[in-house]
Amino acid sequence: MGHDIGGLHHVGHVVHDLEQALERYRRMGFVLPGPAYPVVGEPPEPVGVGNTHAYFTGTFVELVTVAGAGRVPEDARLIPLRAPVERLPALQEAVRGTAANLEACLRRFEGVHILMFDSPGIDGAAARLTASGVGHGGVQAAQRPVETADGLRMEPVRWLEIDGAGPGLVPEGRVGLAENASAHAAAGHPNGAVELVESVLCVADDELDEAERRYESYVGRPASRVGVVRTFTLGDGPARVTLVGASGLDGLLPGEGAGALPGFAAYAVAVRDIAATERFLGEAGVPVRESAAGEIFVSAREALGTAIVFRQAG
Structure with missing residues (x-):
């Protein structure tokens, strides 16, 4: 029988200044597209977090910052938060909650605070965690921008976060599971x-x-x-x-x-x-x-x- 953890999905490097982090990572030979920032209002105002990814085959490293920390990079992509009117307040609250978690991480230190395991069967994994007495927030579903061979498109993602020190937080940061819906395009990184x-x-x-x-x-x-x-x-x-x-x-x-x-x-x-x-x-x-x-x-x-x-x- 296959196991419900297949490997690593991604790690998340939380930074104070995303523009500085992009410069540092690109100098180390990682290819990263311009970061995505959710925005609301007119003129659009970044909310929540801004992030980008160094993509490999089936895995990635995320660079992420809290919106409002540091300068928005010139190549940033602004993505309006869209949802049915009745769901928008809940979506905005979830975005604020994610930002608050990352702010708590940054108060400890700048660095990697996110570890997500790859799960080919996340519903079964959620049931196993529950049976083992591991608290978690349940399987969530959303869409995220993904670089594919055909360009940027929104792809579904399903994930869960393990609870510990708080909802979605264990002592070292955010740890959870994610299920890939489709493969993103791997970048040709100059560092190999x-x-x-x-x-x-x-x-x-x-x-x-x-x-x-x-x-x-x-x-x-x-x-x-x-x-x-x-x-x-x-x-x-x-x-x-x-x-x-x-x-x-x-x-x-x-x-x-x-x-x-x-x-x-x-x-x-x-x-x-x-x-x-x-x-x-x-x-x-x-x-x-x-x-x-x-x-x-x-x-x-x-x-x-x-x-x-x-x-x-x-």
Whole structure:
């Protein structure tokens, strides 16, 4: 029987200034379209959050900011909030709620605060979570702008968010599941990135066992253990989630320190040719370090709060 968690869907990097983040990510070799901002009124006023995505095949990295934080980038796309009159107040309230959650994340630190697992059967996953005593907001449905081979179009998306510290919030941020309705177009990233393959969560050493218990209930499978590192393998591919005690972070990513705990300390993308990626980053003036596994990464300080690991695909 297939498992209801197939891999990673996306991570969300929450930033103060989306224009600055776009410049930084594009310099690292990620292709990102102009961000989308929901707007209301005339003249249109951005509300909620603005975001854009670095698309891979079936996965992506989201850059997201709270509307009103920083300057709206020149290449931003303004998308009017449209709904039947009777539903518009509820939609606007949901948008405000999402923005409030992200503001709470930013008060902790700038960096990755969102982790969504890919679920090929989200209704079954919701039932499993409920049976396991995991609180969640139920399966939600909406439409989002997606870059496809035929251009930008609105696509349905179904998701759920796990509750913990508050509705839609666990201690490290927003964690949940999403179900892809269709494949978005993968961008040809100059750095060679082809897939999101790992998320690394750093927790206080004395909270590691509890975090492991939580994530085992989220993904429905146990972790492998090596010292203060816990690794959950997802699906049949390379995707995984790693939990590390704060005392072990430097052992994985030398020079990286634990900030606000718990917090997503890093994520990894697979690349076609790691040597070519390293050359590209060097020529772009992006400093890289070597991980304990011999991979290269851009430090959290350079990457706006969360380290980015580049890993040879395959």
